[in-house]
Amino acid sequence: MEKKQNILWKYIIKYKTKYLIGVVAVVVIDYIQLIIPLIIRDITNGLTDKSLDENTLFSKLFLILIIGLSISVLRYMWRYFIFGTSRIIEDDIRKDFYSHLQKMTQSFFNKNKTGDLMAYETNDIGAIRMMTGPGILMGLDALLLTVFTIFQMMTQISVKLTLFSIMPLPFIAIGSLLLGREMRKRFKEKQEAFAYMSDIVQENISGIRVIKAFVQEGFESFEFAKVNKKNYEKNMKVVMLYALMFPMAMFISGVSITAVLGYGGYLTILGQLSIGEFVAFIQYLLVLVWPMIAFGWCINIMSQGSASLSRLQELFDIEPDIFDDTEHIEFDKTMQGEISLNKLDFAYSVEGEKVLKNLEAVIKKGETIGIVGKTGSGKTTLANLLLRLYNPPKGSVYLDGRDILDIPVAELRNSIAYVPQDNFLFSDTILNNIAFINPDTDKEVIYEVAKKAEVHEEVLEFPKGYQTIIGEKGVTLSGGQRQRISIARAFAKQAPILILDDALSAIDTKTEEALLGNLKEIRKGKTTIVISHRISTIQGMDKIIVMDQGEIKEIGKHEELLMLEGLYYEITQKQMLEKELLDKD
Numbered sequence: 001m002e003k004k005q006n007i008l009w010k011y012i013i014k015y016k017t018k019y020l021i022g023v024v025a026v027v028v029i030d031y032i033q034l035i036i037p038l039i040i041r042d043i044t045n046g047l048t049d050k051s052l053d054e055n056t057l058f059s060k061l062f063l064i065l066i067i068g069l070s071i072s073v074l075r076y077m078w079r080y081f082i083f084g085t086s087r088i089i090e091d092d093i094r095k096d097f098y099s100h101l102q103k104m105t106q107s108f109f110n111k112n113k114t115g116d117l118m119a120y121e122t123n124d125i126g127a128i129r130m131m132t133g134p135g136i137l138m139g140l141d142a143l144l145l146t147v148f149t150i151f152q153m154m155t156q157i158s159v160k161l162t163l164f165s166i167m168p169l170p171f172i173a174i175g176s177l178l179l180g181r182e183m184r185k186r187f188k189e190k191q192e193a194f195a196y197m198s199d200i201v202q203e204n205i206s207g208i209r210v211i212k213a214f215v216q217e218g219f220e221s222f223e224f225a226k227v228n229k230k231n232y233e234k235n236m237k238v239v240m241l242y243a244l245m246f247p248m249a250m251f252i253s254g255v256s257i258t259a260v261l262g263y264g265g266y267l268t269i270l271g272q273l274s275i276g277e278f279v280a281f282i283q284y285l286l287v288l289v290w291p292m293i294a295f296g297w298c299i300n301i302m303s304q305g306s307a308s309l310s311r312l313q314e315l316f317d318i319e320p321d322i323f324d325d326t327e328h329i330e331f332d333k334t335m336q337g338e339i340s341l342n343k344l345d346f347a348y349s350v351e352g353e354k355v356l357k358n359l360e361a362v363i364k365k366g367e368t369i370g371i372v373g374k375t376g377s378g379k380t381t382l383a384n385l386l387l388r389l390y391n392p393p394k395g396s397v398y399l400d401g402r403d404i405l406d407i408p409v410a411e412l413r414n415s416i417a418y419v420p421q422d423n424f425l426f427s428d429t430i431l432n433n434i435a436f437i438n439p440d441t442d443k444e445v446i447y448e449v450a451k452k453a454e455v456h457e458e459v460l461e462f463p464k465g466y467q468t469i470i471g472e473k474g475v476t477l478s479g480g481q482r483q484r485i486s487i488a489r490a491f492a493k494q495a496p497i498l499i500l501d502d503a504l505s506a507i508d509t510k511t512e513e514a515l516l517g518n519l520k521e522i523r524k525g526k527t528t529i530v531i532s533h534r535i536s537t538i539q540g541m542d543k544i545i546v547m548d549q550g551e552i553k554e555i556g557k558h559e560e561l562l563m564l565e566g567l568y569y570e571i572t573q574k575q576m577l578e579k580e581l582l583d584k585d
């Protein structure tokens with residue numbers, strides 16, 4: 001695989017013109033601000049030997065003013081072009097990161113936790129922004145200023161004095177490099193601690209009901225305190241190092257200024273340096289203090305940014321394991337919905353155990369199929385494969401005679417409506433949840449599918465009806481209501497294939513019967529797969545697949561399967577017995 005382009009360069013090159021304008025502004029500022037000490041030198045010398053008249057004095061002062069004004073304008077430009085562009089890049093990276101996440105498959109989200117991904121989205125991208133804006137600007141400014149100032153000091157004043165005064169610079173550079181390396185390490189640890197903490201918070205909030213039900217608040221708070229403390233410690237390690245940089249730079253520059261004052265004064269006394277030159281030299285030295293501080297600052301920002309960048313780059317380098325070979329996606333309107341399984345074996349990971357073993361089955365167009373089996377027998381896994389949430393092996397799953405690996409993912413998924421076992425709903429209105437496939441769906445159509453899903457009447461009873469918001473900020477629905485809204489959402493899709501994964505488990509038998517009647521009606525001529533634990537749900541289906549430990553044990557109609565007196569018969573007997581016991585109570 002070819003090495004992917006570093007994401008940062010991609011963006012910087014994209015906005016090169018803006019950066020270039022900003023850089024030109026920095027160069028000009030750094031050059032013209034060094035003219036001021038020279039003017040002051042001339043004024044001082046003129047005043048000392050009394051050769052300066054009023055007019056020349058005022059024209060020189062006027063020049064200083066003009067330079068000051070230009071610097072202000074240019075400073076505005078560099079801020080606008082460099083800081084502004086870093087905000088644009090931040091925005092771009094966010095968007096790209098988000099769409100990258102959307103491309104990732106189930107297995108990626110099993111590995112990468114939500115809190116971790118949130119930390120990338122906030123902290124790491126923020127650190128990269130600091131690098132592409134203030135980081136670049138400071139670094140460039142400090143570098144140019146140092147080079148220009150040293151050049152001016154050497155050519156305009158005294159080579160000897162300059163060499164003497166810049167002696168500490170190499171030490172500062174080496175120190176900065178060492179500190180920078182340490183900073184990068186500490187910052188990476190800090191980001192990891194933050195990501196871990198976000199994850200704990202996210203998980204605890206989503207799982208708050210379980211925590212409360214098991215009265216684990218105290219324990220969880222205790223655990224959180226530990227994670228929080230770790231985050232604090234990692235932060236402190238960064239702060240301590242950073243705190244060291246600034247005073248150190250100040251101290252070193254203070255020492256060198258004092259030394260130069262001594263040596264420069266001595267040269268002036270000897271008459272090798274004019275008073276004006278001495279004054280200008282001190283000014284240049286003061287100019288040099290800022291780059292020293294900026295270097296420390298810049299190294300800090302750059303190390304944080306590059307630590308974040310490498311974290312993010314790793315994520316961007318992950319290729320989705322399910323993608324389309326073909327760019328061109330055409331939706332097949334003539335999809336029949338005939339599914340066939342050919343010796344289907346499947347394991348979630350290479351080293352993992354097989355969870356589906358040698359499945360053979362044909363589901364014809366328009367058939368309604370029931371799948372039963374104990375928990376863990378592989379029912380959901382089969383649905384996952386049909387949707388290609390995971391890839392089945394080549395040549396084992398066919399749709400309309402085409403290997404599903406050869407069907408573009410979008411086309412495949414567009415032809416399947418699916419109610420997942422956890423029937424996830426968004427924190428949005430009921431209407432929008434049902435109209436998820438197309439927000440412009442006609443209201444009448446939504447009401448119709450809700451009626452077919454036997455939930456319409458109940459929705460109307462909510463104070464806000466279909467505009468009721470589900471979730472945190474809105475009403476809490478019962479399990480059965482959630483299931484039926486999810487079913488309505490799937491009905492609204494009108495796809496050639498419909499899969500209900502345990503989607504009727506929380507619905508009472510009477511409502512279920514009505515719903516199944518509606519299902520037959522609206523799915524007439526289209527393929528439907530109903531996964532269930534309850535025999536009563538699937539007994540009327542055209543064909544029933546009985547699964548056990550990843551294998552298909554029996555296939556047939558209800559009556560045929562009963563006659564076999566095998567697994568299906570056993571489950572039926574057990575459930576009848578349970579029902580009788582319940583009815584007695």
Ligand SMILES: Nc1ncnc2c1ncn2[C@@H]1O[C@H](COP(=O)(O)OP(=O)(O)OP(=O)(O)O)[C@@H](O)[C@H]1O
Pocket residue numbers: 110348355373374375376377378379380381382421502
């Ligand atoms: N993402 C996954 N990674 C690894 N193993 C998995 C994954 N999902 C499920 N399994 C395993 O695959 C097997 C089949 O699980 P599956 O969810 O398909 O069962 P199921 O028949 O749908 O069960 P249930 O009736 O409880 O929903 C189980 O042993 C389970 O532990």
Ligand SMILES: [Mg+2]
Pocket residue numbers: 379380381421501502
């Ligand atoms: Mg399941």
